[in-house]
Amino acid sequence: MPSLHMNAPDGAFAETVIMPGDPLRAKYIAETFLDDAKQVTDVRNMLGFTGSYKGEPLSVMAHGMGTPSALIYCTELVQHYGVKRMLRVGSCGAVHPDVQLRDIIIAQGASTDSAAMKQRLGPFDFAATASYGLLEKAVNSARALGTQHRIGSIFTSDLFYWPEGDIYDRLAKYNILAIEMEAAAVYSVAAEFGVEALAIATVSDHIRTGAALSTEERQTTFDQMIELGLATVSA
Numbered sequence: 754m755p756s757l758h759m760n761a762p763d764g765a766f767a768e769t770v771i772m773p774g775d776p777l778r779a780k781y782i783a784e785t786f787l788d789d790a791k792q793v794t795d796v797r798n799m800l801g802f803t804g805s806y807k808g809e810p811l812s813v814m815a816h817g818m819g820t821p822s823a824l825i826y827c828t829e830l831v832q833h834y835g836v837k838r839m840l841r842v843g844s845c846g847a848v849h850p851d852v853q854l855r856d857i858i859i860a861q862g863a864s865t866d867s868a869a870m871k872q873r874l875g876p877f878d879f880a881a882t883a884s885y886g887l888l889e890k891a892v893n894s895a896r897a898l899g900t901q902h903r904i905g906s907i908f909t910s911d912l913f914y915w916p917e918g919d920i921y922d923r924l925a926k927y928n929i930l931a932i933e934m935e936a937a938a939v940y941s942v943a944a945e946f947g948v949e950a951l952a953i954a955t956v957s958d959h960i961r962t963g964a965a966l967s968t969e970e971r972q973t974t975f976d977q978m979i980e981l982g983l984a985t986v987s988a
């Protein structure tokens with residue numbers, strides 16, 4: 754039976770799902786890295802695929818841009834399809850001076866400005882953190898692969914275009930490395946339903962300096978991040 758936003762039948766998703774924001778990145782990951790990948794959902798062109806990796810079932814499902822979209826797909830994957838592990842593979846913009854273009858950030862925690870997140874614990878703030886088991890596997894895999902990485906906290910924003918620039922100084926002061934738009938949402942769904950989640954993200958641009966990866970550099974570094982994600986979930 755399909756869910757509200759996915760037309761995959763019951764059992765169509767593996768217990769582990771790799772999740773980029775972009776549906777075409779989901780297609781690319783499935784076609785490039787999975788064996789026998791089949792498309793399982795295409796509602797709104799938000800594509801999902803299931804195949805295998807190193808002999809184990811693995812799915813790839815896009816979650817779109819922003820917290821509301823990610824909350825919908827993550828919630829339905831877990832509640833409707835019984836998914837147990839979600840690993841976001843995204844892009845992010847660096848705000849911390851120590852972070853370099855191409856760095857892969859393993860997101861230990863994600864602060865957020867999202868109003869949706871404020872509805873979780875009533876008057877309290879929910880601390881969106883990665884599942885330690887996945888975090889440890891990602892760090893060990895990055896070391897084994899020799900992948901340049903940073904472990905730290907990021908910021909999940911509802912805004913891509915900020916009207917005021919001073920927010921970046923404040924984030925860097927709190928040792929936040931980079932901004933993206935979904936990690937806290939993915940972590941919060943995992944916490945709500947008792948499953949595992951991790952987000953890793955490639956620094957595609959440096960918000961402070963304006964430096965950005967070329968199209969070719971994006972491809973190479975995204976491949977490194979995807980390989981790290983696959984190593985993490987298959988460790």
Ligand SMILES: O=P(O)(O)O[C@H]1O[C@H](CO)[C@@H](O)[C@H]1O
Nearest residue numbers: 773774775818843844933934
């Ligand atoms: O590259 P993805 O995974 O989409 O992630 C980042 O890119 C999008 C903004 O351009 C947002 O979804 C942000 O989180």
Ligand SMILES: O=c1cc[nH]c(=O)[nH]1
Nearest residue numbers: 844845846932933934
């Ligand atoms: O959300 C994002 C993703 C990449 N770069 C940014 O500046 N923001």
